[in-house]
Amino acid sequence: MRRNTFWSWFWIFLGTLYFLLPLISTFLFSLRAKKDVLSFLSYERIFTDVNFTRTLGFSLVVAVFTILVSILLVVPTAYWIRLRLPQLRAMIEFMTMLPFVIPAIVLVFGLIRVFSGAPFFLTNTYAGTNALLVAAYAVLTLPYMFRSVDAGLGAIDVRSLTEAAQSLGANWATILFRVIFPNLRVAILSGAFLTLATVIGEFTIASFLVGIKAFGPYLSLTGQNKTYEASSLTIISFLLTWAFMGLIQLFNRGKSDSALAGAH
Amino acid sequence: MSFLSISNVSKIFGGVVAVEDFNLEIEKGEFVSFLGPSGCGKTTTLRMVAGFELPTSGEVVLDGENITYKSPNQRNVGMVFQSYALFPNMTVAQNIGFGLQVRKTPAEEIRKTVDEMLGLIHLEKHAEKYPFQLSGGQQQRVALARALAINPRVLLLDEPLSALDAKIRVELRQEIRRIQQTMGITTIYVTHDQEEALSLSDRIVVMSQGHMEQVGTPSEIYNHPTTEFVASFVGQLNLLPVTEVNVQNGTCKLNGQLVRFDHSEQSEQRQISAKPRLAIRPEEFQFGQAEARNVVLGRVEVVMFLGAVVRLRVRIGEALVSVDLFNERTMILPRVGDDVTVNFPAHACWIM
Numbered sequence: 126m127r128r129n130t131f132w133s134w135f136w137i138f139l140g141t142l143y144f145l146l147p148l149i150s151t152f153l154f155s156l157r158a159k160k161d162v163l164s165f166l167s168y169e170r171i172f173t174d175v176n177f178t179r180t181l182g183f184s185l186v187v188a189v190f191t192i193l194v195s196i197l198l199v200v201p202t203a204y205w206i207r208l209r210l211p212q213l214r215a216m217i218e219f220m221t222m223l224p225f226v227i228p229a230i231v232l233v234f235g236l237i238r239v240f241s242g243a244p245f246f247l248t249n250t251y252a253g254t255n256a257l258l259v260a261a262y263a264v265l266t267l268p269y270m271f272r273s274v275d276a277g278l279g280a281i282d283v284r285s286l287t288e289a290a291q292s293l294g295a296n297w298a299t300i301l302f303r304v305i306f307p308n309l310r311v312a313i314l315s316g317a318f319l320t321l322a323t324v325i326g327e328f329t330i331a332s333f334l335v336g337i338k339a340f341g342p343y344l345s346l347t348g349q350n351k352t353y354e355a356s357s358l359t360i361i362s363f364l365l366t367w368a369f370m371g372l373i374q375l376f377n378r379g380k381s382d383s384a385l386a387g388a389h
Numbered sequence: 390m391s392f393l394s395i396s397n398v399s400k401i402f403g404g405v406v407a408v409e410d411f412n413l414e415i416e417k418g419e420f421v422s423f424l425g426p427s428g429c430g431k432t433t434t435l436r437m438v439a440g441f442e443l444p445t446s447g448e449v450v451l452d453g454e455n456i457t458y459k460s461p462n463q464r465n466v467g468m469v470f471q472s473y474a475l476f477p478n479m480t481v482a483q484n485i486g487f488g489l490q491v492r493k494t495p496a497e498e499i500r501k502t503v504d505e506m507l508g509l510i511h512l513e514k515h516a517e518k519y520p521f522q523l524s525g526g527q528q529q530r531v532a533l534a535r536a537l538a539i540n541p542r543v544l545l546l547d548e549p550l551s552a553l554d555a556k557i558r559v560e561l562r563q564e565i566r567r568i569q570q571t572m573g574i575t576t577i578y579v580t581h582d583q584e585e586a587l588s589l590s591d592r593i594v595v596m597s598q599g600h601m602e603q604v605g606t607p608s609e610i611y612n613h614p615t616t617e618f619v620a621s622f623v624g625q626l627n628l629l630p631v632t633e634v635n636v637q638n639g640t641c642k643l644n645g646q647l648v649r650f651d652h653s654e655q656s657e658q659r660q661i662s663a664k665p666r667l668a669i670r671p672e673e674f675q676f677g678q679a680e681a682r683n684v685v686l687g688r689v690e691v692v693m694f695l696g697a698v699v700r701l702r703v704r705i706g707e708a709l710v711s712v713d714l715f716n717e718r719t720m721i722l723p724r725v726g727d728d729v730t731v732n733f734p735a736h737a738c739w740i741m
């Protein structure tokens with residue numbers, strides 16, 4: 126028994142070291158921007174860099190649009206499949222996994238080929254390009270959103286709830302917005318956070334479509350040119366990701382608490 | 390023309406006949422049960438009235454209006470599900486008020502109706518709770534109130550009590566009947582529990598394999614079953630092989646002894662099969678000699694004391710017969726292996 130506990134702790138310790146050491150050394154390195162003293166100079170430089178705020182802001186807006194498009198696309202689709210076309214579910218699930226299989230570079234070249242010529246000409250304008258970017262991200266993050274929403278739908282009795290609402294006089298819009306969406310709040314939120322995290326850090330598609338305007342390419346450029354700032358950016362990205370994860374946990378916690386209360 | 394009429398309705402699911410030639414006229418305020426074994430088409434028929442399934446043929450007419458192809462949200466029909474199907478994101482009051490809110494009823498009126506409904510189901514104190522904070526029985530009451538709040542033309546219930554335990558089930562079924570009678574609402578109740586159907590209904594439709602076997606009041610169904618299926622599905626029925634059946638006189642031979650049976654309904658309604666059997670319910674038997682009754686001999690094989698009833702299995706000739714006796718304090722129970730004399734009246738049995 127005691128040996129077991131010892132070895133368990135040993136492996137946990139080793140694992141923690143494996144994760145934390147690079148992070149700690151990166152952090153320490155990011156503090157060395159001033160010669161011979163530890164300082165937050167590189168952080169200062171980043172936060173005062175207009176490109177940092179501008180690109181981060183741009184990517185955040187893109188992320189919000191992506192999330193909206195994704196929700197409006199995925200929720201009704203997943204709902205309809207659960208309700209009326211259960212035999213298609215396996216196929217749709219496979220389709221939503223494709224972005225994991227197809228490299229982003231292939232996706233972006235395909236998009237540019239199709240949408241920069243007749244009859245679309247989307248890439249000729251900023252608005253068009255941004256729309257294309259949102260569309261590409263909606264596809265790229267499909268696995269996260271679909272899986273979360275589908276799991277959320279699995280947790281409620283979609284068919285009975287729909288029929289109950291119908292017999293009470295509700296039309297499809299009312300059923301979707303008053304019954305289905307509210308019961309998927311947590312599922313949609315976790316899908317949304319995963320989408321947000323992905324969009325903010327994405328490099329390939331962003332650099333081909335909008336270049337340095339987006340946060341991903343900015344990160345990469347900084348990494349190539351400014352050593353200390355690159356390290357501090359890494360730390361900032363980590364913190365951002367952790368903050369998102371924490372938020373997901375928070376919302377999930379809220380849900381399981383109320384579910385626990387139901388058990389009493 | 391009756392209030393709700395289901396005429397020549399059939400439903401075929403990709404080659405599987407779920408309901409076949411269903412015909413039923415329901416009066417306003419009537420409580421009708423669909424009773425039958427699993428898979429006999431009860432739910433499918435109910436769902437065609439609700440509008441969730443389209444009949445393959447036939448029509449449904451409600452209050453003079455053909456609603457066969459009307460969508461469910463246009464029918465103003467209340468539905469209660471086995472799984473309650475309460476909206477988890479809404480409180481009890483919001484659930485009950487949902488149908489009215491959808492109809493854009495003024496808030497004040499919604500509040501009044503919700504209060505009234507809460508009073509009807511005795512859950513006034515739980516208005517602000519969420520469904521998961523209620524017991525199964527309470528949830529089903531809320532579902533009932535929610536269905537009734539829209540003042541539906543018909544109330545449809547699909548095995549509303551089967552997810553509940555026995556005691557609550559009996560309690561709630563009385564409550565459903567009370568509310569149904571106070572509101573005078575036309576109701577169809579689907580169940581596979583014969584006790585539920587017998588105790589609740591004005592009329593029962595017994596179904597088997599997609600078709601109607603018999604329609605009648607509970608006592609008609611129980612005392613005058615027209616088919617063997619109904620006779621054996623509702624209540625228990627003994628079938629004893631007999632010979633030398635004479636329908637005109639109402640006599641036959643059971644185990645070599647002459648037995649009289651009720652032949653008043655025999656000629657028109659039932660054909661005598663090649664292997665005629667005498668049908669009789671377990672509770673019609675008594676022990677001992679009796680004048681003007683059929684008397685046969687048997688041997689006790691099983692004795693089960695159930696409290697109010699003593700259930701025996703008695704071998705009469707080649708048949709093993711169920712005999713139910715009412716318990717009395719001073720009764721001396723027969724023992725396994727005892728030879729007994731059993732009697733029963735002629736009017737209690739018939740030939741199938």
Ligand SMILES: Nc1ncnc2c1ncn2[C@@H]1O[C@H](COP(=O)(O)OP(=O)(O)OP(=O)(O)O)[C@@H](O)[C@H]1O
Pocket residue numbers: 402405406407425426427428429430431432433434581
């Ligand atoms: N959507 C469907 N698709 C295909 N077959 C169906 C469908 N719904 C019902 N059936 C078939 O129709 C028949 C009747 O089903 P139904 O659900 O009406 O039975 P039921 O009497 O309600 O049974 P239970 O007591 O088990 O609820 C069954 O054989 C069933 O398999």
Ligand SMILES: [Mg+2]
Pocket residue numbers: 431432433547
């Ligand atoms: Mg059923």
